[in-house]
Amino acid sequence: MPDKYGVGEDAYCYAGSTVLRNKLDIRDEPTLSEAEQQLSAIAADNVEFNPPPYNLVYLQNIHRLLFSDLYEWAGELRTVGMAKQDTRFCQPQFMEKEAGKIFKSMATARWFEGMSRAELIIAVADAYSDINVVHPFREGNGRAQRILFEHLIMNAGFEISWWGIEKEEWIVANIAAYNCTLGPMEQVFEKCIGDEIPPHQLISIPTQNGKQ
Template identity: 85%
Template sequence: MPDKYGVGEDAYCYPGSTVLRNKLDIRDETTLSEAEQQLTAIAADDVEFNPPPYDLAYLQNIHRRLFSDLYEWAGELRTVGMAKQDTRFCQPAFMAQEASKIFKRMATANWFEGMNRADLIVAVADAYSDINVIHPFREGNGRSQRILFEHLIMNAGFEISWWNIEKDEWLLANIAAYNCVLEPMEKVFKKCIGHAIV
């Protein structure tokens, strides 16, 4: 029975179900989604900002902090291939290597420090889109990645808020970026990235 990621039956789900195995033994997808939202919102307040360097391990730690109350595999890289509609994410065997390349590019760009807002928007949209294609976790990629990029953007000296972004706008920007069209993602970050922190 394929789930929203098209992985079908896998060890992450209860047998004959698309519901992810979880510590609360919730067997209903809607109830699990609500529990996820509530628990990760609480956990997000405890994720401390750290300056760079950032890497895949840093992103894994964010995921672990957000989801450890719910999933045994919180913070662990997924072991199954995944796709959403026409979007195929990086295969597990290549995730660490590909993520390393992206983080190295950001390090070479000095974590975007010293960029003006316009250049930061373009750089962040590109890096975010690349990491999204890695999609390192079975669930919770977006939430973990947004916190990573909050840290990255704040370290670069700018305010960041996701509140003005509609769910459909976010989804379409990610799909466009997967197809190498970055303008919608740049528009998203233009709304999200605020004033320079003084």
């Protein structure tokens, strides 16, 4: 029985079901989805901003903080292949290597520090799209990834807000980026990235609740 990610029956789901095993023993997807949204939103308030360097372990820690109340495997790299329609994500055995390349590229770019807003939009759209293809977790990739990019963008000196972006817009942008068309993703970040942050305000910046 394939689920929305096309992985079929696997150890992450209850037997004969597409519902992920969870600490609350919720057995239907709508209720589990609602629990995910509520618990991760609450947990996001406890994710502290940290300056770079960033890496895959940093992203795993964000995921663990967001989902440890719900999933035993929160923060752990997935062990099954995954796909959404025609989008096939990185195979588990290659995820660490591919993520390492992306983080190394961002480090080489000095974590986008000193870029203009226009330059930053292009840079983060490209990096976000690359990490999305790695898709390191069985569930909750978008929420964890957006917090990582909040930190990147705030460290680069700009405000960031996801609230004007609809779910369908995210989906379209990610599919286009997978097919090497970054325009829609750049449009997303054009909406999300705000004004420059005065340097004295960068010391303690709260993390926003990522919108699914």
